[in-house]
Ligand SMILES: Cc1cc2nc3c(=O)[nH]c(=O)nc-3n(C[C@H](O)[C@H](O)[C@H](O)COP(=O)(O)OP(=O)(O)OC[C@H]3O[C@@H](n4cnc5c(N)ncnc54)[C@H](O)[C@@H]3O)c2cc1C
Ligand code: SF4
C-alpha cells in the first residue's frame with residue numbers, strides 16, 4: 107500500500123447538506139485549502155433522499171380563518187407575520203419532550219429564514235406561490251405551515267444546489283474515500299487517515315481542524331429508512347477516541363416503512379386521510395389514540411403499531427406487517443398529492459395503492475443523539491470542555507435541537523444551520539493556527555498502525571473463529587431491532603447488551619475474503635461493522651441507563667416521564683472498565699417553557 | 707452463455723437446469739457479468755440463485771448475494787429507493803436503477819435475469835463503472851446559478867410557478883447516467899451529454915440565472931446540442947421519466963434568439979426582487 111500525507115487547513119468528513127454547507131462557509135470565510143471527504147459521490151449522500159420539506163418560519167402561507175388541518179392553505183401577508191421563530195422554538199421544545207437545549211433551538215429558529223433564503227439565492231428550485239414566493243406545506247407537530255419544499259424531492263433539490271456551489275468554488279473533494287481513523291496530537295485533532303475505496307491506497311490528511319458531518323445511524327436497525335451508507339462512522343470514530351456520545355437512546359421510528367424494505371412511505375399518506383389496519387383489517391388506532399387516530403405523532407403511532415405486532419396482529423411470514431389503506435382516497439388524491447408513494451408502492455412492493463392496501467411496518471428513521479457539540483459545532487468532552495480542532499454537525503451531532511423526538515422537516519434545517527456554523531468556527535480556528543506542522547513521526551505511526559490493521563484483516567488459511575462482516579452486521583441489526591426497538595424494557599436491554607458485548611469482541615476476528623484493491627466493499631463493510639457495533643453498544647447501554655419514557659425512548663417498565671430524575675442529557679463513553687456515564691443539565695428556562703405531558 | 711466457475715466463496719455457477727415451469731416461480735438465477743482488472747482472466751460471468759419474494763428488488767437480490775454467496779461481487783448503492791442515482795446498471799440489456807426494479811418483473815421465462823455494468827462506459831470492477839467523463843461534462847456545463855448583478859432581495863427572488871414549470875422536471879434528474887449510457891453520441895466521442903444539456907436547459911430557463919445567452923452560445927459548438935442526433939434513447943431510459951431530448955431540442959430552438967433571451971433576462975431582473983430590493987449579495 108502506498109502512503110502519503112496531504113495538508114489542508116480544514117477537512118470536512120461528509121458531503122450531505124451539513125458537510126457541504128460547512129465547506130462553503132469555510133471557503134467563503136477566506137480559507138481556501140478546504141477539503142471534503144465522502145465515502146460516496148457527494149450526490150449519493152443520504153440528504154438527497156429527504157422528501158417532505160425543510161422548516162423555516164417565513165410565514166408565506168397560512169390556514170384561512172376557520173380552517174382545519176385539511177383546508178387548502180392560502181398566501182399570507184408578504185411581511186412573513188403569519189409565522190414566527192418563537193412559535194418554531196415552542197413547537198420544537200414540545201416535540202423534543204423537554205430535552206432540547208433552548209439556546210440551540212433558538213439559533214435554529216432564528217437563523218432558519220436566512221438559511222432558506224440563502225438556498226434560494228443559490229438557485230434551489232423550491233415550489234412557488236402564484237406571486238413567486240416560496241410555497242410552504244403543513245408538517246405534523248408544527249403549529250404553522252412551515253415546510254418549504256421542492257415537490258417530493260426537497261433533499262435532492264437542496265443537496266444539488268450545494269454540490270453545484272462546491273464545484274463553483276473548486277473545493278477539493280475526495281470522493282469514494284473512507285475515513286478510517288482520527289489522528290490526535292496532545293488531545294487536539296491533527297488529521298485523518300483515509301482509505302481510497304477506488305484503488306485501495308491509504309493516506310493521511312493533516313489538518314488542524316476536522317469537521318465530522320457523517321449523517322445518522324438508524325442503519326443499525328434491521329428495518330430502517332436510511333441509505334445503506336448510514337452506519338454511524340463519525341460517532342464511531344469519536345467513541346473510539348474515548349470521547350462521549352450523547353442521548354444515544356433516542357431513535358425515531360417512523361410508522362410507515364415499506365414492509366420488508368423499511369423504505370419510507372411519507373407521512374403525507376396519513377395527512378391525506380390514509381388508514382392503518384392490522385392483519386384482521388381493523389383500524390387499531392382507535393384503541394390507542396381515539397381522537398387523533400392515524401394523525402397522532404410519529405412516536406405514538408409507532409408504539410401503537412408495535413403493540414399490535416406484539417399481540418400477534420401482524421401479517422406476513424414473520425407477522426411483522428401491517429396495512430396502510432389508501433383505497434378510499436380515490437385516484438385523484440393519490441395521483442396528485444401522493445405520487446411518490448404511489449410510485450414507491452408500485453415499484454418496490456408491486457402494489458397498486460388505488461386498489462390494494464400497502465404493506466408497511468414501523469421503520470427506524472432518525473437518530474436524535476450523537477456527538478455532543480456546542481452551538482458552534484465544537485465537539486465537547488464528558489466535562490463539557492472542547493475537544494480542540496474537532497467539530498461536528500448534522501445528524502451525527504447532538505447540539506441538542508431535537509431532544510427526545512425530532513420534529514419532521516427540522517433536521518434538514520438543523521443540518522444546514524449548524525453545518526454553516528461549524529464551517530465558520532472551523533475557519534476561525536484554521537486562521538488562528540496559521541501554519542500547522544504536526545509531528546511526522548505521529549503520522550507515520552498512525553498510518554503504519556492503520557495499514558497493519560487492514561492487512562491483518564485479509565483472509566488467512568485458518569478458518570477458525572473467523573467472521574464475515576456481512577454476517578456480523580446482519581446479526582447486529584437483528585439484536586438492535588429485537589432488544590432495543592420501539593418498546594424497551596430491562597430484560598430485553600440486558601439481553602441486548604450481553605449479545606452486543608459478544609459481538610464487539612468478535613470484531614477483531616472479521617476476515618476479508620476479497621483481496622482486491624479496487625472497490626473492495628467487503629473491507630469497507632468491515633470498517634463500517636466496527637463503527638456500527640460501537641454505536642449500537644452506546645445506544646443499548648444508554649437505553650438501559652435511562653429509566654423513564656420520554657419522546658422516542660419508550661420503556662415499558664418505566665412508562666412515565668420523570669422530569670425530576672431525568673430532565674438531563676445522558677453522555678456515555680468507553681473506558682477499559684466498560685461504559686462510563688455522565689450527565690448534563692438541559693439548557694431550558696422552565697418558567698418560559700413549563701413542561702407539560704404530550705397527550706393526543 | 708459461458709459459465710466460468712470461480713473459486714470465490716465456493717459457490718458460483720452452473721446451477722443445473724433452472725426449472726422450466728409454470729409461474730409464479732420461486733427462484734431466479736441472476737446471471738452477472740463480472741470484471742476484475744487484477745484478474746481479468748478469472749471470471750467473466752457468475753450465476754447466482756435467489757428466491758423470489760413479492761417485494762424483492764434487484765438491489766436486494768444483489769445485496770443478498772454479496773452477503774451470503776459471494777462477498778467479492780461489487781456494485782454501488784445508497785438510498786434504496788430511486789432517489790440517489792447510485793445503482794444504475796444494465797438489467798436485461800437496459801440501463802436501470804437496480805433498487806427500483808422488482809426481481810419478479812425482470813425474470814425471463816427461463817428464470818434468468820441478466821445483469822451487467824452500465825453499457826458504453828469503462829468498467830472499473832464488476833458492476834462499478836468509471837463515471838468520471840460523465841461528471842466532468844456536468845462540471846464543465848457550469849451547473850451553478852450564475853449571477854452578475856449583486857442586488858438580492860431581502861427575502862426570496864420572485865420566481866413565478868409558470869417559470870418553474872418551464873424547465874419541465876429537469877430538476878428531478880438524479881444524475882444516474884442512464885441517459886449517458888444509452889446515448890449513441892456519447893459513446894461515439896466528445897459530447898456534452900444529455901444530463902449536462904438538461905442542466906443547461908434548466909439554468910437557461912431559470913429567471914434567476916443571468917447567463918442564458920452565454921450558456922446558449924456555449925452549447926452551440928460542435929460538442930453541444932447540435933451533436934444530438936435525436937435518437938431519443940435518453941428519454942426512453944430515464945428512470946425519472948424526464949423528457950431529456952425535449953430539453954435538448956428546446957435549447958436548439960432558443961439558440962436562434964439567444965440575444966433576445968439575454969435581454970429579456972436583464973429586463974426581468976428588477977421584478978425578480980419583488981418590491982423591495984434591499985440587500986447586497988456577497989459574491990465569493
Ligand atoms: C427517507 C428519509 C426522509 C427524510 N425526509 C426529511 C425531510 O423531509 N425533512 C427533513 O428535515 N429531514 C428529513 N430526513 C432527515 C434528513 O434527511 C437527514 O437528517 C439529513 O439529510 C442529514 O444530513 P447530514 O448532512 O447530516 O448527513 P448525510 O446526508 O447522511 O451525509 C453523510 C455524509 O457523510 C459521509 N460519510 C459518512 N461516513 C463516512 C466515512 N467514514 N468516511 C467518509 N465519508 C463518510 C457520507 O458519504 C455522506 O456524504 C429524512 C430522512 C430519511 C431517512
Ligand atoms: S436525465 Fe434521467 S437518465 Fe439522465 S442522468 Fe438524469 S435521471 Fe438519469
Ligand code: FES
Pocket residue numbers: 783784785786787788789790791792793794803804805806
Ligand atoms: S440506491 Fe439510490 S437510486 Fe438506487
